[in-house]
Every structure is written in C-alpha cells, then in structure tokens.
Amino acid sequence: MKSLISSHLEDCIIDRFHLSQLVTRSLNQTRIKLMNRYDTSNSEDKKIYRKLKAYWKLLLKNKTDLSDFDYRYHRLFNGQKSSRGIIDYFMTLDVxxxxxxxxxxxxxxxxxxxxxxxxQSLIQTKKPFVSSQLKRSLKILNKHLLAIENSFKYKDSNGHLGGINNKIKVIKRISFGYRNFSNFRNRILLGFNHKRIAPNS
Structure with missing residues (x-):
C-alpha cells in the first residue's frame, strides 16, 4: 500500500502558481498581523499602519523587480522614495x-x-524567527516535496484546466443558473467553440 501511494505521489505535479500563492499569502498575513499592531490611537503608529496598508502590493512584488534609482513622490513618506527604499523602511519595523x-x-x-x-534547502532549514503563518506553509511544502520536485522538472501544469473551470463558473454566474442541464452544457460548448449537441443526444 505504501509503495502504491509513493508511486502515485511521484506522478503528481503541483501547479507552480499555487506554490507561489501559498508563500505570498503567508507573507501578506504576516503583514496584516504587523499592521494591526500599529492600529492604535497614537498618530505615529497610525502613519506606519497606513504605509503598511497602502504598499501591500509592493511587498508581494518580486524583489528582483524593485528599483534603487526610480525615485517618486510618496505622500505617506512626505518625499521622494524608490520602491526598494520603501521595502528597506518596512524591514526596520520588525525582525x-x-x-x-x-x-x-x-x-x-x-x-x-x-x-x-x-x-528544498530553504524549506527544510529551520527558521526560528519567521512568522507562524509562513512556518505553517513550509510544513505543507515539505509534506509535498516529491510533487513539487516534479513541478520544477516538467513544464506541465493544470493552469489550462483552471482557466476552463473559471470560464464555466462565469457562464453559470452571469446566466443566474440553468434549469436544463443540456442547455447549460450546450452553452459551455458554444463558449469553447464546440458544436451544439442536440438535447436527445
């Protein structure tokens, strides 16, 4: 039985989008936890709270895409700041x-x-100072390392299938549901440029 399970895991491929989403969600939850600490009546704390709330997208951005040289005016900082400068500021708030x-x-x-x-090394090396949210995600990643390794090796992904499912959900939502399943099926097939199927087929 164990060999059957392990051979099944070896054939699995986890979508790389979900690997990225799991990590960024943990980071965002950590940001919210830190942000809530500054949600006080103190005016200085409120300024930090607003900054953490306003620049959440920047914190989820790939570090390699940040700029040291593109300075722009940011109202919450009362001056010019680069995107990397904003991130460096956030790094001083909490270990x-x-x-x-x-x-x-x-x-x-x-x-x-x-x-x-x-x-693999990043997942398995103990990191005592990271947040509980990310530690939980690391445990999940470590549990599925075999399938994750396959996602690094191969280009296959369930992204296309996910797109199809999303389109079907949109069709269902904008039509407020279908009484007749045949009509619903035909509407889906038309949406994907397939020939209509007769109701009795």
Whole structure:
C-alpha cells in the first residue's frame, strides 16, 4: 500500500502558481498581523499602519523587480522614495517580518529559476524567527516535496484546466443558473467553440 501511494505521489505535479500563492499569502498575513499592531490611537503608529496598508502590493512584488534609482513622490513618506527604499523602511519595523519577507523572497526566486536544491534547502532549514503563518506553509511544502520536485522538472501544469473551470463558473454566474442541464452544457460548448449537441443526444 505504501509503495502504491509513493508511486502515485511521484506522478503528481503541483501547479507552480499555487506554490507561489501559498508563500505570498503567508507573507501578506504576516503583514496584516504587523499592521494591526500599529492600529492604535497614537498618530505615529497610525502613519506606519497606513504605509503598511497602502504598499501591500509592493511587498508581494518580486524583489528582483524593485528599483534603487526610480525615485517618486510618496505622500505617506512626505518625499521622494524608490520602491526598494520603501521595502528597506518596512524591514526596520520588525525582525519577524523582515525574516519572513526575506525567506518568502528567496523561495519565490528559487521557484522562478527552477532551482529545486535551493528551494528544498530553504524549506527544510529551520527558521526560528519567521512568522507562524509562513512556518505553517513550509510544513505543507515539505509534506509535498516529491510533487513539487516534479513541478520544477516538467513544464506541465493544470493552469489550462483552471482557466476552463473559471470560464464555466462565469457562464453559470452571469446566466443566474440553468434549469436544463443540456442547455447549460450546450452553452459551455458554444463558449469553447464546440458544436451544439442536440438535447436527445
């Protein structure tokens, strides 16, 4: 039975999008936890709270895409700041958040470059200062390492199937449901440029 399960796992491929999503979600949850600490009546704390709330997308951006030289005016900082400068500021707020951000970025870069040995090392090396949210995600990743390794080796993904499912859900939602399943099936097939099927077929 164990050999059957292990052989099944060896054939699995986890979609790389979901690997990235799991890590970025953990990072975002850590940001929210830190942000809520600054949700006080103190005016200085409120400024930090607003910054963490306003620049959440920047924190989830790939570190390699940040700029040191493109300075722009940011109202919350009352001056010119580069995207990397904003991230560097956030890194000074909390050790746990900094460690969580750095590890999340390293995982995303290893995934981007399909460097499985580095990815595996990052998952399995103990990181005492990262957030509980990311630690939970690391346990999940470590549990599915065999399938993750396959996603690094092969180009296959369930992204196309996910797109089909999403389109079917949209069709169902905008039509407020179908009484007749044959009509619903025909509408889906028409949406994917297939020939209509007769109701009795």
């Amino acid at each position: 746990e958040f900094k460690e969580t951000y750095e590890l999340a970025q390293q995982l995303l870069i290893a995934l981007q470059h399909k460097n499985f040995p580095a990815y």
